[in-house]
Amino acid sequence: MKLHISPVTSVVLRSLAEYFVVTATQAISTHGRFTVALSGGSSPKKLYELLASADFKDQLDWQKVYFFFGDERNVPHTSPDSNYLMAKTALFDPLHINPAQVFAVDTSLPPTEAAAHYTTAVNQHFGNEQARFDLILLGLGDNSHTASLFPYTTVLGAKTADVQAVYVEELKADRITLTAPLINQARAIAFLVFGEDKALAVRHILEDPENIENFPAQLVSPTDGELHWFLDAAAASRLTQQ
Numbered sequence: 292m293k294l295h296i297s298p299v300t301s302v303v304l305r306s307l308a309e310y311f312v313v314t315a316t317q318a319i320s321t322h323g324r325f326t327v328a329l330s331g332g333s334s335p336k337k338l339y340e341l342l343a344s345a346d347f348k349d350q351l352d353w354q355k356v357y358f359f360f361g362d363e364r365n366v367p368h369t370s371p372d373s374n375y376l377m378a379k380t381a382l383f384d385p386l387h388i389n390p391a392q393v394f395a396v397d398t399s400l401p402p403t404e405a406a407a408h409y410t411t412a413v414n415q416h417f418g419n420e421q422a423r424f425d426l427i428l429l430g431l432g433d434n435s436h437t438a439s440l441f442p443y444t445t446v447l448g449a450k451t452a453d454v455q456a457v458y459v460e461e462l463k464a465d466r467i468t469l470t471a472p473l474i475n476q477a478r479a480i481a482f483l484v485f486g487e488d489k490a491l492a493v494r495h496i497l498e499d500p501e502n503i504e505n506f507p508a509q510l511v512s513p514t515d516g517e518l519h520w521f522l523d524a525a526a527a528s529r530l531t532q533q
């Protein structure tokens with residue numbers, strides 16, 4: 292596990308954008324394409340905008356990049372709460388990404404069906420090979436959830452590397468999420484976390500004893516891959532080992 296702690300958000304974003312480009316370039320040179328699962332929420336929007344900006348847009352052959360989502364809210368793609376819409380606005384449209392390279396969760400379907408469809412889409416994309424994302428981007432909630440792996444939810448016990456629907460009581464809403472076994476098959480995983488309000492959750496995940504039900508992001512541990520945490524100083528402020 293590698294910690295990347297920077298004083299301010301803009302520096303954190305730039306170092307993750309650089310890591311994204313290096314990881315993508317390596318994947319494209321070794322196996323001809325880069326498959327990434329994007330995170331949702333508010334934190335990554337600025338990262339996607341930076342990747343689509345003049346500083347980064349010419350550093351990658353975007354035609355060889357395939358986009359999936361680590362999780363999705365059970366809302367239409369036109370909803371302001373849609374992770375797909377956020378990424379489309381911040382990244383896909385500015386870069387004129389071909390829609391054939393984007394795999395959105397079909398939220399017009401009931402959650403369980405949408406999850407099954409997305410599992411099929413993931414497996415079809417990887418063909419006969421194990422579904423191994425080149426990079427999975429993750430955020431962290433102040434309640435220590437990541438993707439849609441929330442405390443005390445049924446999906447925490449998932450043993451299959453697939454996509455599942457989960458009802459999240461605290462949100463009174465359904466979510467569709469990659470399971471921990473599927474996340475942990477990735478070649479690389481990068482958390483992006485900002486702010487004092489996340490500092491305790493960061494310490495829970497990185498330093499506290501195992502307590503998956505309360506701290507679900509502790510489930511993230513790549514089987515045979517890299518794990519990176521990109522944090523600003525505020526989010527890292529309760530770590531005892533930096």
Ligand SMILES: O=C(O)[C@H](O)[C@@H](O)[C@H](O)[C@H](O)COP(=O)(O)O
Pocket residue numbers: 330331332333334335361362363364374429430431432436437438439
């Ligand atoms: O769909 C989502 O909401 C995300 O995938 C979720 O896991 C997010 O990463 C955290 O909730 C942090 O969200 P913020 O970045 O908004 O704090």
